[in-house]
Amino acid sequence: MSQFIFSLTLVFLGFLASTNIQKTAATPPSYSQNHKTFVKTACNSTTYPDKCYKSLSSYSSTIKSNPIKLCTTALSVNVKFAKEATSVVSKLLRSSQKTLAGRRNKMLPETLILKDCLEEMKDTIVELRQAITEMKTLHDGDSVAEHITNVRTWVSSALTDEGTCTDGFEEVKVNKKTKKKVTKVVDELARTTSNSLALITNLRF
Template sequence: MESVNFIRGYGKVNPSEDQTFQFQTPQKPIPKNKSNITTIISITIFLLVIIGAIIGVIIHSSNPSKNQETGQTQNPSASLVTKKSCEMLKIVCNVTQHQDLCFNSIYPIYELLNNPKPTPILFYNISLQVAITQIKNLSSLPESLMKQTNDPGTKSALTDCISLFDDSLTQFNNSFTQMNLSPGESKTLTEMKISNMQTWMSAALTDQETCLDGLREMSSRIVEDVEVRVHDTEMYMGISLAILNNLSWLVEKLGFVMN
């Protein structure tokens, strides 16, 4: 809570120390009625400021819990929903190797959806969207690097990376499509569907590593630049796969059904 600072004036002339100043500028006496009105107005304004400050302090202290992500104070019911969502997402992210990255990448998107009912399947779906965005960003890297080298071997390996990243994106898009079927199609998340998505996502991760293997074989000097970007992207992909691998357990643990 911010403290209220009372600022003391300084540098004012002290009449007891400067008698000359006191008698050099004689003032006409202020009419009593006018002086009283001025005093009343000053006191009223001062009291209003103090009352406003007190009210502000009371409001601030009675609402200590604020949404850290948005900076907005929430009503009790909204705060309860937010707390429940955070707790559930932490449980979901605990099955991944990158728990903080998992939470920090999923929760902002969840909030943009206006905080729908939290479920493990919803959080998995969001993780897919995050991973797909990362793969798309990575896909433009090989073409950019090809402009910076004249080495035929490196260019050939980068050409392969373009194809591999495109395939990686397709595999994750397939998984996203599996989770967002058209109206009329069965949305029940069966073991077969989970198995299909595990296959696609594992293949997508293999594509990333195959790209790096090709660059290493060419002893390319840019392999380190690509490695950093690929490994960053793989962390998001791995988060989705880890959640998927534990989805049945998460759904059961948190009291939901697979649909």
């Protein structure tokens, strides 16, 4: 009888051990989850929270729970969107210029607008990079408020340039397909920039 009880005990202990192993394997690392929660909570304060979290959640292990890294990463992602928008506008401009071939002394309205938009996109990239450079100075501890103000100014300027680009397509009649493509890519960029600005505005020191 005692042998039977002993064997039953061993089986029960083995079952408990197996259950614990399964639970451990199924439980995600708490640190990783906490970092994603930090990013999600920060994104909830932005204008486009879902877009914010979607673009930044994959960087949560790098961001951890550091607000400065969060903002710097957001700006870096912002630059990628700006480059994509610049590429789209640049291709459309080249296509428009080819259409002009053989038309002496005649300039299509959309060609001029695309040229202006391309310059705005290039300015946006410069301004966002300046903001990233300024963000790095926050670690120094001197004149933090001044540096944050400078970062906001750079990002605000980028947002203004993006708006200037799309405004041009509202003022002059252009090819509908061209307008749709530019509006779509620049609006996506503007949402990203708006989110970056919100994250920076929420920095507290």
